[in-house]
Amino acid sequence: MRKLMKNVSHLVLPISVMVLLIIINLVKGADYFTITMINGALYGNIPNILFGASELVILSIGMTLVTAASRGQDISIGESATISSAVFVWFVLRSGEATPVTIIVGFLLSCVVGLGLGAFNGILVSIFKVQPMVASLILFTGGRSIAFMIDGKLSPILANDISNRIGTVIPGIPIQTPVILTVVFIALFAVLLKTTTLRLYVETVGINPNAARLNGINPKKVIFLTFLIMGFCSAVAGFIAVNKAGRHDSVNLLKNIMMDAILAVAIGGNSLGGGTFSITGSIIGAYTIEMLNRTLLRLEIEPAMIKVFKAIFIVILMVVASPVVRDFIKKVLDRNRTRKEE
């Protein structure tokens, strides 16, 4: 039992926030957990959270790796997703008919684009040693304009059967497709971590790049790889988002999702300063953030104020993680300990 407790101790933070939110929701209305079946699919507060957080979960996984290896965050994930999904939509529309083949090829094309964008950021960070947040500032500022141009300066509509099914439900399956896709993605990722030394390399580079190098690991390659993965995650997230929406709105697609992703990683118990990481934590963190968003809406707080709350939340997390505060807490604890011993 103790061993189990130790293994999940890093998940205490996201789980406790989630529990808190559940309590608040139950107070607001005891019917929080009810699930109904509409048109052969499950709906309800919990299923809706799973549905709504799909893109965020995938992005948070990528963000976790980037943060762990390069000790910084990628703020262009929304813009990256917008560009790659713009390419997807462009391809599908110009192919005329939307068949499973065109959708799949379109998806693969958008993944290539995503990898390219990830490489762009990755080169800046690994070779030119620019801080991730500033390197990704370039795509953050210009990304949506580029996507808009790919869209032909419109907001193209993606209305076909397959997209519909990807975006909502496949008839006969009670769980919404995005949720299934997310689960598949998580599973594939778990396999990746199990069959490669990615975790060890990323954590070592994040903790001590010098020592990593002296043991034969190339920190540049590892950091570059994490950005490639992030690019891929953005592409997948963009794919889901655009199929959900039914049209490609390059101004608003996944707007400001980077804040939620950073929060998800932090709430997941991961240090924003890099090093050891927990994907499980980030996944729980992502669902928690989605729950937080919906709870705030349910409590009838204005959408605009939600931004304010989240900004304050990030600041509080950063304060708690700051070295100055950490040292202070350590000193206080040491003082109490010596006082007890006296």
Next chain:
Amino acid sequence: MKDISKSFPGVKALDGVDFKLREGEIHALMGENGAGKSTLIKVITGVYEKDAGLITLHGKPIHFRSPQEAQNNGIGTVYQEIMLCPNLTVAENMFIGRSHAPIVNWKEMNEKAARLLDSLGIPASPIQELSTCSIAVQQMIAIARAVDMDCRILILDEPTSSLDEDEVQKLFELMRALKAQGVGIIFITHFLEQVYEISDRITVLRNGKLIGEYKTSSLPQIELISKMLGSELEDISTIRKHEPVASDAGIPVFEAVGLSSAAGVRPFDFTIHKGEVNGFAGLLGSGRSESVRAIFAADKVTGGEVRIHGKRVKIKTPLHAIKHGIGYLPEDRKGDGIIEDLSVRDNIILTLQVLKGLFKPFSLKEAEKFAEEYIKKLNIKTPTSNTPIRSLSGGNQQKVILARWLLTNLEYLILDEPTRGIDVGTKVEIQKLVIRLASGGMSLTFISSEIDEMLRTCSRLIVMKDREIVGELRGTDLTENDVMHMIAQGGKS
């Protein structure tokens, strides 16, 4: 002459150290890395709190809580790294942070600066940007600032490391001028000739303890070196070194010709044979660490040829070296060695895992097996193999890193100061291990500031001084005396 005395026993870094500085005296403070010199200075200047002891200034006990306080009481410090702002002018650097006047009077400041520069013979203009001055001049400006603040005690921490001969002489002129004015100077350096040229007295520290205070004129260089590098008595009579078998001498395991690196290593040759343990002797700054790092390609290699078992190979990155069976235990355990947040187990399997590759991760069971094996073999004291390595003591951390290398298929292991900052028991264990490994056919390089450790384990010693190899000792010539002499004179006695 009024005595300015400071005496304090203290912290683990400093154990009952006494120190006395007299007015108008240039006093050299010497000792290897980790001997306690910087700690002593930081305690004097208020950066650190002393645990015990007494500091007096002109007979009055003092207690500084910050470098500012020390400065205000007449103690000026010039650090090894220039603590000035390169983007400000010379005059600004001399006067900024000293007055509380809200408005800067440029004319007055420049005039005052010009006067000060002239009086000390510093070739710089008050209005030029500091970055345009050479390092030597920048250092002199830092000293000028300290002097202008009416310091009565000037601490110079390794001021000559980046200076050439002429610049060193200029610095010494300045120091003599200050000495004539009655300023007491503490001069930290590892350059022996400079110590003998300029200092009046020498204090030697070793392992945090005071070895002694001596008048420079009465301490021959050989004795000084022995006091800095000599050992404490330990029961190590059971250690008998391994002499390489004659049949193993043939094609060397590793050979480097003209190897140079970006870390200031000038082209040098190096050879080592199977079952041989060689050491590098020399004082701090002699270039030993840099040389072995060049062998491992830890620093950027800028030239030279490397051969393994006679075959020419390319070693440009640590990974190449590792793949060819070379291991390196770094001098800076914390910065270059341990991955502090990872477990003991992960730290042990790290390099072997890298050798296996990205797509063949060890299962938890396999990793556990390796970890347990070496925890037992090397007697590593850790609660579990899952414990983060940062909770272990220095000695045990070192053993973990050793385990990491021994797990791989090593032919040649480089150990750079493996016994520094470690308890005596583990020190002996490591030395015995080195001999055992050599007997098993491994080649090793063992660097230590404690000459006796190397004498006990090495069959051959390469002596370095001022970043050059000055000689090699083996067999009957391998005595402490011979080593000291070679360091002192660059030749055999």
Next chain:
Amino acid sequence: MASEKAIKQKARLSNSNLLFLIASVIFVLMYLFAIISYPGSFLQFQTFFDLFNLNAPLIIMTFGLCIVMIGGGIDISIGSVCGLVTMACAVYLEKRSGSIAGAIFLSMGIGIVFGILHGYLIAYLEIQPFIITLSGLFLAQGLLTTLHKDPLNVTMPAFVNLRDFNIVITWLGTRNRLGVFIPCQIKPGTIIVAVLLVIFASLMKWSRFGRNVYAVGGNSHSAMMLGINVKRTKFITYVISGLTAGIAGFVYIMTTGAGNIGNAAGAEMKAIASAIMGGTLLNGGVGNLLGAPIGTLTLLVINELIRAAGVQSNFQAIVSGLLLYLFIILQSIIMSLRDRKRFTVALPPWLRLSGKGQA
């Protein structure tokens, strides 16, 4: 004599001044190019004054940002804070019938509050400036939308008078198509820019605080050892940056007369570009406040040229960004050629990967 030998080096310009000189030269060149290409508009004096009149808020924000950057930091919240202030003033004046003086105090107050928040978290708690000011950016945006979603026109008579107030220069002007002489007009915003320019330039050159900022930006560890209170200095730079954002907000609404959630969006990128073009180095310690307006004007002239050449609005942001990166590299080349060092792109502490060990 020693100092005579050094007199040879007396003639050499400081880095700050050199970059300012380069910025000025480039500005003059650009303006001449503009005049030649589009004499119709650029030859008129009014165009020159309009650059100030219409962009005063941006120049004011750049002042504060320059000071923060010289100190080695960065503030990307200024655009959003400016926008927030415009809406706050609009609400205050229109809905709460406030006075103009009250609005001025409100603007400065909001700016200072943000400055204090940022300054404390960055200087005293040592958190990365980028993420703190990014949070500030979102905080301000959120508050802005919460305050009032729709554009709000201020119809208060005293304010409208202020908005329409012009200082007329009778002896300088142009003839319009009908041949009528129209004298040049300067809006109050431009006057404020001029006043702030004098204040801040003097502050940085002649006050102890100003020199401390340079020292902290040059080498903060050395600055601390030299006796400068690094934390307090950094703190004050962020307060100033917030203050200028607040003033810029007031000037903004004074010029446009309305609060709008899109106000000053993206201004921080333009301000950073302006500061860099004006000769303030990205890595701190170097910069000249006189360069701030020059840099801004250069940026504006270039944008005008791009627009006049028919480049579409989407491209404008991309082109400006590209120019900015070209500028950074140009600066780095010049700086490294000067010191004959190896070519490195000069990156500030908040840009580089931090922490123990570098890859």
